[in-house]
Amino acid sequence: MATLPASPEDLAARHGPHLAWEPPGGFAARSHIDRRVETHCCFCGQQCGVKLLVRDEQVVGVEPWEEFPFNRGKLCPKGVKRYLQNNHPDRLLHPLVRSGDGFARLPWDEATWQVVERLQRIQDRHGKDSVAVLGGASISNERAYLVGKFARLGLGTRHVDYNGRLCMVAAGTANKKAFGIDRAANPWADIPLADLIFVTGSNVSECSPITTDYIWRARDRGAKLVVVDPRLTPIARTADLFLPVRPGTDLALMNAILHAVVRLGGVDESFVERHTTGFDEVLATVMRYAPEDVERTVGIPAARIWEAARLWVQAPRTMLLHARGIEHHSKGTDTVLSCINLVLATGRIGRPGCGYASITGQGNGQGAREHGQRCNQLPGARDIENPEHRRHIADFWGVAEQEIPHTGATAPQIMEKIHAGEIRGLLSLCFNPLVSLPDANFTREALERLDCFVAIDFFLSETAQHADLVLPGALQEEDEGTVTSTEGRVLRVRQAVAPPGEARRDWEILGAIAERLGRGDKLKFSSSREIFAELREASRGGIADYGGITWERIEAQYGVFWPCPNESHAGTPRLFEGGRFYHPDGRARLHPVEHRPPAEQVSAEYPIWLTTGRVVSQFLSGTQTRRIGPLVELQDRPRVEIHPRLAAQLGIADGARVRVSSRRGTIELDAQVVATIRPDTVFIPYHWPGALAANQLTQRAYDPDSGIPEFKVSAVRLEAIATRGVVGVPAGRAA
Amino acid sequence: MRLAADLGGGVPAERTLFLDPQRCIGCRACMEACSECPGHGGIPMIHLDFVDRSRTVQTAPTVCMHCEDPACAAVCPTEAILTSGDGVVHSAMSERCIGCGHCALACPFGVPKIDESFALMMKCDLCYDRSAAGLAPMCATVCPSGALFYGTRADVEDLRQSRPAARVRFGEVEIRTRIEILVPAGGGGMAVREGEPHLPSAAERALEEVLL
Numbered sequence: 001m002a003t004l005p006a007s008p009e010d011l012a013a014r015h016g017p018h019l020a021w022e023p024p025g026g027f028a029a030r031s032h033i034d035r036r037v038e039t040h041c042c043f044c045g046q047q048c049g050v051k052l053l054v055r056d057e058q059v060v061g062v063e064p065w066e067e068f069p070f071n072r073g074k075l076c077p078k079g080v081k082r083y084l085q086n087n088h089p090d091r092l093l094h095p096l097v098r099s100g101d102g103f104a105r106l107p108w109d110e111a112t113w114q115v116v117e118r119l120q121r122i123q124d125r126h127g128k129d130s131v132a133v134l135g136g137a138s139i140s141n142e143r144a145y146l147v148g149k150f151a152r153l154g155l156g157t158r159h160v161d162y163n164g165r166l167c168m169v170a171a172g173t174a175n176k177k178a179f180g181i182d183r184a185a186n187p188w189a190d191i192p193l194a195d196l197i198f199v200t201g202s203n204v205s206e207c208s209p210i211t212t213d214y215i216w217r218a219r220d221r222g223a224k225l226v227v228v229d230p231r232l233t234p235i236a237r238t239a240d241l242f243l244p245v246r247p248g249t250d251l252a253l254m255n256a257i258l259h260a261v262v263r264l265g266g267v268d269e270s271f272v273e274r275h276t277t278g279f280d281e282v283l284a285t286v287m288r289y290a291p292e293d294v295e296r297t298v299g300i301p302a303a304r305i306w307e308a309a310r311l312w313v314q315a316p317r318t319m320l321l322h323a324r325g326i327e328h329h330s331k332g333t334d335t336v337l338s339c340i341n342l343v344l345a346t347g348r349i350g351r352p353g354c355g356y357a358s359i360t361g362q363g364n365g366q367g368a369r370e371h372g373q374r375c376n377q378l379p380g381a382r383d384i385e386n387p388e389h390r391r392h393i394a395d396f397w398g399v400a401e402q403e404i405p406h407t408g409a410t411a412p413q414i415m416e417k418i419h420a421g422e423i424r425g426l427l428s429l430c431f432n433p434l435v436s437l438p439d440a441n442f443t444r445e446a447l448e449r450l451d452c453f454v455a456i457d458f459f460l461s462e463t464a465q466h467a468d469l470v471l472p473g474a475l476q477e478e479d480e481g482t483v484t485s486t487e488g489r490v491l492r493v494r495q496a497v498a499p500p501g502e503a504r505r506d507w508e509i510l511g512a513i514a515e516r517l518g519r520g521d522k523l524k525f526s527s528s529r530e531i532f533a534e535l536r537e538a539s540r541g542g543i544a545d546y547g548g549i550t551w552e553r554i555e556a557q558y559g560v561f562w563p564c565p566n567e568s569h570a571g572t573p574r575l576f577e578g579g580r581f582y583h584p585d586g587r588a589r590l591h592p593v594e595h596r597p598p599a600e601q602v603s604a605e606y607p608i609w610l611t612t613g614r615v616v617s618q619f620l621s622g623t624q625t626r627r628i629g630p631l632v633e634l635q636d637r638p639r640v641e642i643h644p645r646l647a648a649q650l651g652i653a654d655g656a657r658v659r660v661s662s663r664r665g666t667i668e669l670d671a672q673v674v675a676t677i678r679p680d681t682v683f684i685p686y687h688w689p690g691a692l693a694a695n696q697l698t699q700r701a702y703d704p705d706s707g708i709p710e711f712k713v714s715a716v717r718l719e720a721i722a723t724r725g726v727v728g729v730p731a732g733r734a735a
Numbered sequence: 736m737r738l739a740a741d742l743g744g745g746v747p748a749e750r751t752l753f754l755d756p757q758r759c760i761g762c763r764a765c766m767e768a769c770s771e772c773p774g775h776g777g778i779p780m781i782h783l784d785f786v787d788r789s790r791t792v793q794t795a796p797t798v799c800m801h802c803e804d805p806a807c808a809a810v811c812p813t814e815a816i817l818t819s820g821d822g823v824v825h826s827a828m829s830e831r832c833i834g835c836g837h838c839a840l841a842c843p844f845g846v847p848k849i850d851e852s853f854a855l856m857m858k859c860d861l862c863y864d865r866s867a868a869g870l871a872p873m874c875a876t877v878c879p880s881g882a883l884f885y886g887t888r889a890d891v892e893d894l895r896q897s898r899p900a901a902r903v904r905f906g907e908v909e910i911r912t913r914i915e916i917l918v919p920a921g922g923g924g925m926a927v928r929e930g931e932p933h934l935p936s937a938a939e940r941a942l943e944e945v946l947l
Contacts, residue, residue, distance in 0.1 A: 027776025061771060064876050075877040080767040205760035209879040212760055216881050220895050232942060234760035234792045242938035244945050299946045616762045630767055630777075643942075644789070654789060675790050675939070680947050 002450040002466040006102045008690060014102060015460035016090035017622075019629035023060040024087045030060055037496040038065055040483065042138060042476040043078040043619040045360025046071065046210045047485040049558075050079055052477055052496040059086035059477060059496050069558050070188065070485070076209035077617055077631060084628045085475060086497065090459050092472035093501025103460075103470060108502060108512070115427070115469055116516040118452040119155065122425040128156040128405075132414045132423045135373045136430030137164035138363035138620070140481030140493060142531040143506045145379060145538070146523070147429070148372030153397065153522050154514040158405035159423060161375040163431045163620075165411040165707055167365050168324065170332025171358035173706035177333070178340045178589050179575070180582030181543055182381060183366065183488040186319065186355035187561065187573040192217035193353025196315030198226045198308075200339065201250060201325020201712075205234035206616035208323070208359050208486070218319075224311050228253065229325060230611055231641070231683055232676035241307055244678050246299035247609045248598035248713040250326040253298045253305065254338035255289035255595065258345060260309030262286065271347030275579035278590035282341050285592035297595065299678065312346065317353040324361060324613070328712040333705035334593040341590050349588075350576035360486035362620065363476070367484030370544035371535055375408040379535060380542020389542075396538055397522060410707035412437060412700065419446035429456035429473065429506060434463040435621035435689045438698035438709045439664050456509055461623040462689040472503040479505045480528045482554065487573070489559040490549050507531060540565070543582065598713040599701030602680075606662060606715035608646070609681040612694045613712075618687035626687065638688050639672040642718070643679040647671065650718055657721040660684070662714050665696030668721060682718065686711070745821035746866045749887045752875055754796060755897050755917035759882035761785065761794030765874035772862070772873065778850070780859040781874050790933045796883060798874065799824060799846045799859035800903075801913035807838035807847055807858075815856070822913045823863060827856040843905050888915075896920050 004011065023030060036051040049068025053061040062083045064073030095111035096103035106114070119131050133151035135144060144162070151160030172182040179185070191197065191214035204211045212235055219225060227236035228243045228250065236242045245253050261267065262283065272279045291302035291309075298305075312318060320343055326335045336358070343349050343356045360366050372379040372393075382389035384407055394401040409417055415437055417423040437443045447453065447466040455464035456471045464470055477496040484490050499505065507525055514523035525531045529551060540547035545563040553560050553567070561571040581588040602609060617634035619625045626632060640658055642650075652658055654673040659666060660682070669684070669692065677683055686694040701710040766779035786793040805824045808816040815831035816838060818824050827838065827847075834854030838847045847858040862872035870876075871885035878884075884891070888899065897917035903910050935943075 022777060027771070027773045030773050064768075064873075066876070071879075073876045074879045075764055075768070076762050076879055077764045077767040080764055080771065080877060205762065205880070209760060209762050209764070212758075212880040216758055217894075222896070227938070232792060232938060234794075236938050237792050237936055238757055239938045242941045244942050246945075296946055301944055301946065304941070304944075616760075630770065634763055673789060675942065676792055678942065678945050678947075680945075 002453045003448045004465055005098045011465050017627045018089050019632055020084040020088050020627060021629035024058045037494050039494040040491055041079040041082055042363045043082055044208060045362055045365040045486040046208050047483055047491055048075055048079050048210055052083060054496050057497055059083050071210045074210055074213060078619055081628050081630045085624045088627055090627055091500055092458060092460060093503060096470040098468050111469060112512045112516060115454050115513055119425045122451055126424055129158050130423055131155055131157050131425035132159035134411055134428040134431045135162035137162055137167060137365045137368040139368060139430050140483055141367040141371055141535060142481045142528045144368040144373040145371035145535040146507050146510055146531055150510045150514060150523055152405055154517050154519045158408035159414055160408055161411040161414060162368060162373045163411060163436060164362060164365055164369045166436055167361045168327055168358055169706040170327040170703050170708040171336050172369060173333045174336035178337060184357035184486060185349055185575045186357055187487050188214050190353050190355055191319050194218050194223055194317045194319040196224045196311055196318045198318060198320045200228035200322045202321055202323035202359055203233040203613060207614050226308055226311055230678045230681045243300050243304055247611045247681055249298040251331060251335040251338045251593060252294045252595035254342060255286045256291045256294045256305050257309050258342045259286040259289045260291055260306050261313055264309055264313045266313035267345050268347030272345060276344050276588045276590055281592040282590040318348045320356045321359055323359040325712060327708060330599045330701045330703050330710040331596055332703040332708045337591045337593050344588050344590050350579055364483040366486060366488060375410055380539035381544035382542045412702060412709055415443055415446050418450060424451040426450055427454040432461040432463045432621035432623050435693055438695055438711060439700045440693045440695040441665050456506060459623050471509050474499040474503055474505045482532060489561050490554055491559045492551060492554045599710055600699055600715045602715045606717050608716050608718055610697060610714040610716040611681055611683050611712050612686045615685045622687040638685045638692055638694060639670045641672050641674050641677050641683040643677050644673050644675055645679040647673045650720060652720045659719045659721050660716050662697040662716045664699060667696050745819055746823055751913055751915060752872060753884040753891055753915045753917050755882050756795040758880045759794045759796055760880045764877045764879055765796055765883055768873045768877040775857055787933050791939060797844060800844050803911040806841040810837040810841040823861050825860050826858050829855055832856050843910060
């Protein structure tokens with residue numbers, strides 16, 4: 001029974017989000033600092049180095065960490081103000097249990113017993129798989145490892161997955177199919193060495209701002225920049241070529257570019273011959289994608305597609321970068337493969353300044369997907385259905401192979417099973433699906449059907465408000481550990497301060513629950529370092545091999561790139577050197593992929609494309625960043641971006657109130673009339689909850705290969721809302 | 736006017752701040768980092784403007800340009816705004832400033848602000864505590880796109896294709912500043928005229944030819 005225990009307004013008054021503006025004691029109190037802790041920003045996969053300033057055992061500020069080589073002191077506004085999440089008035093300080101009109105305090109021991117008894121009661125009645133575990137991709141490698149092991153050995157459920165399922169699983173799935181490994185192929189230091197940077201579906205300037213500097217360093221050497229996006233993002237403004245693609249047609253565009261590259265003689269036949277398979281099938285496919293034939297589909301004149309192909313062929317060294325823009329599709333994996341086909345057919349990989357990467361979004365988007373928190377994976381990026389991999393991990397864990405459950409449901413499927421009554425208990429940490437999953441109204445209905453919902457988090461997120469039991473967790477800066485950045489570089493995050501009040505680290509919480517489940521011997525640890533030691537051994541011999549990585553080496557070298565099989569191995573910044581890939585035959589695979597329309601089409605009733613994404617001042621579902629005053633001040637609510645031509649057709653003025661409806665729901669927000677988006681497409685950022693949640697509009701359509709939802713394409717209708725007289729907006733301004 | 740007070744070695748003559756607006760991504764890391772300074776905690780001295788958001792995502796940061804002949808100082812009735820020997824124009828001295836706001840009106844770049852709560856003028860002083868100690872100002876330290884760069888002309892020539900604008904003209908008036916504005920190579924000066932229409936970039940023009 002997980003309906004809200006009190007009205008949303010009451011819960012917001014008690015648990016926030018409230019806004020933190022200043023360090024404890026104000027700025028003046030910073031004249032004296034006790035210590036500076038070298039660690040990383042928690043607000044995206046770039047994992048920029050920062051120094052946290054500590055005074056009187058409180059985090060009071062941030063200083064740039066200029067020695068850290070990745071970002072050299074550079075930060076975005078989230079990194080500068082991240083420290084304000086600490087000492088926050090909304091922090092959860094005690095275990096809570098749902099009571100009559102809200103939540104009441106419980107002692108830890110009683111809270112832990114209640115978790116165990118209530119989840120076990122469900123499992124006794126409905127079977128082990130009636131309880132699911134959902135994790136997050138902003139947690140450390142150690143915690144991610146523990147979440148997977150806890151679900152499988154502690155609760156014995158097959159249903160464990162994480163919110164990285166909403167992030168870049170399409171890229172991971174495609175990378176594994178094509179290369180046999182799921183990691184950025186190149187270190188970021190290769191970007192400035194390239195002659196062409198090809199950015200598709202990545203709002204680099206807002207979602208990974210530090211990468212902007214790498215791209216400009218290449219341009220300073222004369223490199224060209226091509227950007228593909230339905231919106232003219234800041235990095236696209238000065239691009240040599242900007243391709244404003246229609247949402248949902250990236251695959252057709254990439255096939256057409258490869259078609260043109262083939263006809264321009266750009267195929268590297270020797271590379272294809274020696275290092276790949278599948279080229280002939282891809283060739284047969286792309287020959288049906290002449291730019292002239294697909295220009296109406298992709299919404300870009302054929303001449304521009306030829307121009308992109310010419311730029312690609314002319315540049316000796318290319319870096320192709322993409323992110324969620326091409327991945328959040330019901331054909332996400334195939335779209336990523338269409339990009340990889342271009343890279344492989346032209347042999348543009350495995351060399352300095354020449355390669356490919358999917359840019360990670362979540363804080364530990366890379367590492368949190370390697371250590372067994374995924375429904376289909378065991379530590380070391382092993383395959384849960386591979387008998388050899390299962391035996392290896394079973395032996396390592398000291399359990400019978402059959403005790404390790406098989407593949408479970410993905411995070412969105414878990415929500416579907418909760419909605420269907422098949423899963424009745426949920427333990428979730430660092431995941432706010434009410435904001436981040438598609439079709440928010442469906443997610444709310446699902447949460448309300450749970451028999452028992454246990455949330456571990458540091459703030460009472462909109463999802464945690466539905467919980468029966470809330471266990472207060474620790475922030476990144478309150479625990480030791482490691483994360484793996486977008487480059488595949490394993491980094492140390494350091495404890496700056498202890499968790500406040502009675503809050504505990506996730507591994508302490510899970511260990512205490514496991515002990516009462518009778519699995520303390522497998523799941524109770526005394527420190528994060530102890531978990532890392534086990535994780536490292538568990539990964540040894542796997543694809544994501546951390547065998548040679550120690551915390552000391554990470555600290556001494558500013559990070560170690562996996563794979564790193566032993567302590568004398570330097571790590572692997574650049575993959576695929578010499579054309580060696582990670583499939584058993586050493587060859588990369590090209591895959592013929594066909595364009596197919598998005599799951600939903602525009603129609604007379606819903607005639608406009610909607611695409612969703614992020615803004616620079618917010619991180620993911622906003623659980624942390626919507627509590628930081630200076631970040632909220634930069635943009636305090638979502639607006640819908642509309643091209644002036646569309647706005648004029650619909651009679652919508654800049655700043656006017658607009659109702660946006662899809663087949664799932666309706667949202668009302670202010671219009672931002674801008675010429676920087678396709679006239680057939682509108683954009684809404686997704687970080688906000690409740691009535692402002694963009695995900696009320698998106699659909700539960702998933703990529704069959706990876707399970708990623710189609711956040712980037714929905715069909716919507718827009719209506720101007722006649723309001724209390726909009727003053728000061730000149731008629732016809734939008735035209 | 737020269738500031739006689741000993742402020743240490745001052746900022747080396749060859750080092751300055753370069754503004755490269757074409758690289759600006761509007762993220763406002765500069766403002767947030769500036770606002771962390773204990774001297775003006777919570778209030779940024781650097782400003783960031785969307786040039787015309789209805790037409791473009793172009794943004795531009797504004798810092799004090801540290802003019803050779805600063806209008807703010809010339810109009811200050813109490814001579815509160817002083818320039819140190821290294822060419823840095825300082826915030827008004829609090830014991831002299833009467834908060835009249837003449838400086839804010841006189842500055843062609845719109846830099847000085849009057850803090851209403853204290854009735855004091857405040858503006859960017861090139862992070863004097865940092866720059867006089869050999870460090871880059873905080874905005875240039877964090878700027879993730881390199882739109883704000885601190886270094887020498889030789890660094891710029893070495894690292895970038897952009898070049899300092901030869902001069903900044905406001906109508907008929909040419910203003911010489913310690914801070915440099917970078918423009919694409921081959922560009923001449925920066926001329927600021929009222930009502931200048933936004934000239935779309937090639938990328939912006941691409942949106943005019945999409946097929947619907």
